[in-house]
Amino acid sequence: MARSIVSSKHVYLDIDHPDVPADIVIEGDRVREVVPRGTGDRAAANSYHDYGDAFVSPGFHDAHQHVLHTALFPSSLADRYPGKSESDCVERLRSFALGHPGDGWLISQGWRSALWDPAVPPTRDSxxxxxxxxxxxxxSGDLHTLWLNTAxxxxxxxxxDAVPPAGGIFDRDANGRLTGVLREAAGMVYTARVFSQIPREELLSIYGDYFQRMLAQGVTSVCDMALSAAPGADNVREDVYEGLLADGRLPMRVNMFPQLVGDFDRIQSLQARLTGPILRSPGMKQFFDGVSSAHTAWLTEPYANPYFPGDCGRPTVDPERMRELVLGAASRGIAVRIHTIGDRAIHTAIDIFREAYERYGxxxxxxxxxxxxxxxxxxxxEALRDAHLVASVQPQHIVIDVTQPDRDLGxxxxxxxxxxxxxxxxxxxxAFGTDSPCVDPLSMEVLGCAVTREDPRTGEPRGGWLPSERIPMNVAIDAYTRGSAVVAGRADELGTIAPGMLADLAVFDHNLMSTPAERLGDVRAVATYVGGALAWER
Ligand SMILES: [Zn+2]
Known part of the structure; x- marks a missing residue:
């Protein structure tokens, strides 16, 4: 079996050994042993990589991403543009089309008519x-609305005479004619159908580019989370991943979490056939509420700035239905991850999961x-801990708008x-992640926001938002490696550097344990290993 040594003065083995000089001896795809730096048996190794002062960490693991959207919108297949008005967006797409001749779909993302001048919804006529x-x-910018032309x-x-899917809206004009704008479930269902019409080779190619972008961040594993619970619109594309895997073109680990809508055939089939080390489907995803900035997060007490008396948001799934779904999954041994933003959604979900754990383990x-x-x-x-729940959180979200919590929640x-x-x-x-494309999947921002709770671009608010909840770098790295491995069911072989673990390593040009937080933006990955093989190099 091929043997190699990766050596550095600064190796993060785990949360308690975050900066040690070591030789990591790799055999096949796993760590054989970790020995003091300079003492690995170089004569017995096929290769030796001395990274000197560089920092070697377990590969990062983004525990919450929407991969198709993260791959598609920065790619050459689609444009990304908010626009100043309807006509501005059409003009922009006209120039995009010049560079993309053919008769296939033209796709763009980013418009928000509320921010246009005039702030009116578009129609297919333009x-x-x-x-x-x-x-x-x-x-649209928030991916909830789709604007189509007649073609x-x-x-x-x-x-x-078409009828929108449940929970969806087809906009119509004063004469009852379709305007081409599809909202909520209708927007999501039909967006997924547009994406399903993208030619397969093109889709495989943009996923390939996406993997290189992630590896260049030191990210070696990702959880691809259902984007929507509208049937058929979760955008988790096992067909793409399995095609790439069969072709040997899946260079990092992917954990799929398709939508939990009461049908278990898909997940059980995925779990039965995906047992290898690269592609898995450990569980399912549901949504219990929305977001507090739109007052759709479900709260115990009304919002601080209520839109109407008693404005507490609402659950997106009836709590009894959610309980049935979770117990249905738990009875089959399937993990569930639920979008919960507001305190009532969180509290109710904890109760459901506690019952599920008591009944099914x-x-x-x-x-x-x-x-x-x-x-x-x-x-x-404490209740989260007692219900055996992982807190899957996205540090960059703390600083998306630091004035919003006071405004909406008090x-x-x-x-x-x-x-x-x-x-x-x-x-x-x-478990740390990004929820990309909601924020950019940049690993140093993930860690920096967790450590400082400041906006990485502005340094605001100075000292951090709720500074008592800052955590040290070794704890942040632990959440971004081992913690994410726990939620994906891989903590026995991923997330730390130790004998027997899979050799997923990220090498950075600065020691993360001693780099001042304000310098994290300068840190660059040097090399990324997946299963002991060099998967990416600067
Ligand atoms: Zn998400």
Whole structure:
């Protein structure tokens, strides 16, 4: 078996040994032993990589991403543009089309008519004037709304008398004619159908580019999370991954979490056939509420700036239905991860998972988790631990808008948000991710935001938002490696550097344990290993 040595003065083995000089002896795809630097048996190794002062970490693991969107929108297949008005967006797409001749879909993402001048919803007429024959799909900035031209409606089989899917809306004009704007479940379902019409080779190619981008961040594993619970619209594409895997073109580890909508055939089939080390499907995803900035997160007490008396947001799934779904998964040993932002969604989900654990024990692979967890009720930090739940959190979200929690939730609730230090103290496992494309999947921002709770671009707010909840770098790296491995069910072989573990390594040009947080933006990956093989190099 091929043997190699990776050596550095600064190796992060695990949370308690975050900076040691070591030789990592690799045999096949696993770590054979870790020995003091300079003492590895070089004569017995096929290769030796001395990284000197560089920092070697277990590969990072983004525990929450939407891969198709993260891959598609920065690619040459699609444009990304918010626009100043409807006509501005159409003009921009006209120039994009010049560089993308053919008759296939033209796709763009980013428009927000609320920010346009004038702030009115678009219609298909403006697109039809520019693109009478070629189908156009304009995805809104928040991905909840889809704006199509007539050719696009036709390509998707949407006729004038069509009925939108449950939870969806087809906009119509004063005469009852379709405007080409599809909202909520309708937007999501048909966006997924547009994407399913992208030619396969092109899709494989943009996923390939995406993997290189992730490896260049030191990310060696990702959880691809269902983007929507609208049937058929989760955008988790096992067909793409399995094709890439069969061709030997899947260079990093992917854990798929398709939608939990009451049908277990898909996940059971995925789990039965995906047992290898690269591609897995450890569990499923659901959504319990929305976001607090839109007052759709489900709260115990009304919002601080209510839109109407008693404005507490609402659950997106009836709690009894959610309980049935979770117990259905738990009875089959399948892990579930639930989007929960508001304190009532979190509290209710904890109760459901506690019951599931008491009745059926731990899932066979992976761990149950709550996703995002913004504001919590006092006591629910400990309750998470007692219900064996992982807190899957995205440090960059803390600084998306630091004025928003006070505005929507008020100071009292805002003081128990993203409580990373409290999780650590209570023994709650944290898994770090990004929720890309919601924020950019940049590994140094993930770590920097967790350590400083400041915006990595501006340094604001100075000293950090809720500074008592800052965590040290070794704890942040632990959440981004071992913690994410726990939620994906891989902690026995991923997330730390130790004998027997898979040799996924990220090498950086600065020692993360001693680099001042304000310099993290200068850190660059040097090399990334997956299963002992060099998968990417600067
Ligand atoms: Zn998400």
């Amino acid at each position: 697109l039809d004037a520019a693109f009478p024959a070629r189908p156009v799909a304009m995805c 696009g409606l036709r390509a998707l089989g949407i006729s004038e 731990a899932p066979r692979q992976g761990a149950n988790s709550l996703e995002h967890l913004e504001n919590l009720l006092p006591g629910d930090v 100071p009292e609730r805002a003081s128990l948000m993203w409580p990373f230090a409290s999780y650590r103290k209570a023994g709650v496992t944290m």
